[in-house]
Amino acid sequence: MTKENKVNRRRFLKAAGATVAGAGAVSTLTPSASAQSHLTIRKQAAIPYKPDVLVVGGGPAGIGAALGAAARGANTLLIEHHAFFGGVAAWCLGMPINQMRPGNKPRSEVHELVLEKLRVYGDQAVRVGQHQLWCNVDYLKVAVLDALDQVGCKYLVHTRAIDAVVEGDRITGVVVATKRGPAVISAKAVVDCTGDADVAYYAGAETMKELGNLSPITLCLNLTNVTGEQVRKANMRDIARKAKKKYPLIPNGWGLGKVSNGSSFYINHAGTRDLGQFDATDPVQRTQAECQSRRQVLQMTLAMREFSGDHLKDIELIGTGTQVGVRETRRVKGPYVLTEEDALTGRKFDDVIAWRSGFLDIGFVRLSKMKIHDVPYRAIIPQKLDGLLMAGRCISATHVAASAGKSMGNCVATGHAAGLAAAMSVKKGCMPRELKVVDLQDALRAEGVDLNRSGDEQKELVNKG
Ligand SMILES: Cc1cc2nc3c(=O)[nH]c(=O)nc-3n(C[C@H](O)[C@H](O)[C@H](O)COP(=O)(O)OP(=O)(O)OC[C@H]3O[C@@H](n4cnc5c(N)ncnc54)[C@H](O)[C@@H]3O)c2cc1C
Structure with a gap:
């Protein structure tokens, strides 16, 4: 467990002269009145979007979350600090996007939408394997835009989350850095898909990081x-x-x-x-x-x-x-922390919202067989902070369990569930943790997710990742 999450960056910003806007005035940063401050904010950017669901980070998890939320009709904004979406899928050139179609069967409407958009560009763009998509990453980057456009998701690139706005026990927005300076983007629900749990960490949620044991880069x-x-x-x-x-x-x-x-x-x-x-x-x-x-x-x-x-x-x-x-940094601590045993035994949970398949793979350190296992809803919400969900690499899992679900198709799956949960909680006017999991499960099933996969041994595993 790291102590760094104890540093309250919001208080630091305030002490240094910058004010993170509070309730009712959350669309812009207020510049400091104090010219003495070493952290005076002199320029602010205006962001033209006022999303209900804000997804931070456009890797596999963020793509799943943005598509899941927007396809459900939520006013959704996806932000990404690079110039394109895809995350590791886009910069680990040539790698298979594993577990997108285990057994070459559709995994969900969200997974299939990405594939459908890739297929538009022909054989150069994608080839489907036994569970993986072999992509040309430059087609992937555009196919993701096509999918986001289709579901009406707004997006911004070159927009990096640098802090969070927290009111009481609830996150109400994210501070971003843009070329015009910082800005606050407010939202009713925020999904942290940064891989590094940046948003959760900035907001003061408890995070876990095993220094001395981190997977190679x-x-x-x-x-x-x-x-x-x-x-x-x-x-x-x-x-x-x-x-x-x-x-x-x-x-x-x-x-x-x-x-x-x-x-x-x-x-x-x-x-x-x-x-x-x-x-x-x-x-x-x-x-x-x-x-x-x-x-x-x-x-x-x-x-x-x-x-x-x-x-x-x-x-x-x-x-x-x-x-x-x-491969590994911070993970957010949720009400449940996934374990190595869950992965090896193929554990089922009543509050299942996704499943993870593939290998338990601590990149070039350990590679073990595992069983398909459930991800409970309690692993994609933080223990205490409200208004936040997380997906992908930073969900609530131990160091070893995190490596058991890192294939990109699994990250899309937890993203899909988190995005859908964010959209549904906004619509119901409740916090994500108050959402009835059975309603989320029904919605996931209606979008093609089979929630009865845990315990299966995977026959078609030919690639690690
Ligand atoms: C070297 C390596 C090899 C791998 N091999 C395979 C493989 O062959 N097949 C496979 O399926 N999986 C593989 N994996 C695992 C897989 O790629 C990851 O587990 C997966 O990409 C995690 O998805 P994610 O969306 O959670 O995070 P990421 O892919 O890391 O995406 C996070 C996104 O958030 C953005 N972001 C981060 N911080 C901020 C911020 N503060 N503000 C705005 N945006 C932000 C990033 O730019 C990025 O786009 C590999 C991983 C690595 C590192």
Whole structure:
């Protein structure tokens, strides 16, 4: 458990001269009257949207939440600090979006809408595997926009949540940074899909983070000018062993995966595993991880060119992710915390709102079989704070249990449930925690979610992730 969530940033901002707008005046930040302050806000942005449901973070979970809420008719805004939606799916180039269609059967209307929009762009955009979608990420980025447009979801990119507005025990908005300065976006319900639980943390909800035990961080890369035959002949462990002295940052070995429907290859690898622990929410450690990882990618490429004999001597680096892929940081503590045992035994819960399938996979540290298991509603709401739900990587789970549900299709599923719950609670005029779970379950079933999957062993698992 981290102590950092105890720091009340709202009070800090106030003490420093900035006022986070309170009840009734929540559309703009009030600039400080004190010119002495070291945190005076001089410019404010005006955001033209007044959403009922605000989804923060546009990765797999945020996409699921935004589509789930907007398709239900809620006035929904999705905000994202990068220039595009997709999160890890968009910057871990070439990776399969796992568990989107286990057994190649539809998982929900939300999952299917993303697939439908990808299919519009043909074979280059997507190929469906036994449970995964193999995507070209640049088609994915546009297909997500098409899906959001179809359900009438508004969205903003280059908009980063930097604080929360809390009134009593309830979150009522989020402070964002834009090119015109900060602004407050108020909402009746907020869904934290930042992966890092940023919103929950800013709002003072209890978060969990296992420092010293964090999963590795990885910058994925794309390569070309090599054939499948050459890749098969190259021995990566051998290359890594020979090259280690000259290129000390490289991992102990890696594999090249063919990018679906393309001629290039991608590498997902152990990243920072052997370089130390990096907390991606710490500005200094995050910088170290990003910079080390960029050096690591060049060293891996040079190692392949110089130490593979003839096999990979002409291999070319095409590009890397927009940022490193972060597997684990903070998770929000809910009334229930999912455990490793829940994943291994395929546990059922009465308040099931989603299920998670795939492997228990602490990236390049541990890979175990697990059973399909339920996610209870109590794992997607915080223990105390009202008005907030969370989805994806930051739901209430232990370090090991978090790794059991990290496949992107599962994140879309918890996002779908959280978005739908946000929309339904707004419509009923109640807090998300007051929503009758049976009503949410009925609504999920009506949107194609089978809530009786827990306990199943998955037969079709061929890819981890
Ligand atoms: C290296 C790596 C390899 C993986 N391999 C696979 C694989 O092969 N297949 C698979 O299915 N899964 C894989 N996973 C797991 C999977 O990608 C993640 O579990 C999943 O993406 C988590 O989804 P999310 O939406 O919760 O978070 P993310 O994908 O991290 O998305 C969070 C989004 O929120 C945005 N955001 C963050 N903070 C803020 C803020 N303060 N304000 C506004 N926006 C914000 C981010 O820019 C991002 O778009 C991998 C993960 C990693 C890191």
